[in-house]
Amino acid sequence: MKKRFQNQRFLTAGVDARIPQDIQILLWCMVDIMDDPDYLQIFELQGDSKGVSICHKQEVPPYENTVFVVCSVDQDFKEKVYIIDDETHATMLLAEEY
Numbered sequence: 001m002k003k004r005f006q007n008q009r010f011l012t013a014g015v016d017a018r019i020p021q022d023i024q025i026l027l028w029c030m031v032d033i034m035d036d037p038d039y040l041q042i043f044e045l046q047g048d049s050k051g052v053s054i055c056h057k058q059e060v061p062p063y064e065n066t067v068f069v070v071c072s073v074d075q076d077f078k079e080k081v082y083i084i085d086d087e088t089h090a091t092m093l094l095a096e097e098y
Contacts, residue, residue, distance in 0.1 A: 011092040041083040047073040
């Protein structure tokens with residue numbers, strides 16, 4: 001069986017506009033290092049002047065990992081991001097775009 005998230009990758013306009021590019025890349029990397037990723041990856045992001053907290057989750061098999069990245073963000077933000085693999089491509093989107 002082909003490993004998930006190894007096909008073409010896309011992101012929505014919402015992600016492009018609201019999630020810093022270095023954080024987008026980090027989210028893809030967090031999925032890439034997983035041993036057994038589910039088709040749906042969930043990220044809860046909270047950013048402020050000190051950096052960005054990222055809580056990465058999946059339901060099956062259960063997985064949760066939280067990291068804090070020290071970086072500069074223009075304004076405080078709180079976003080929920082999904083990365084979904086449908087076997088032909090993988091898409092990063094804001095939860096509200098689902």
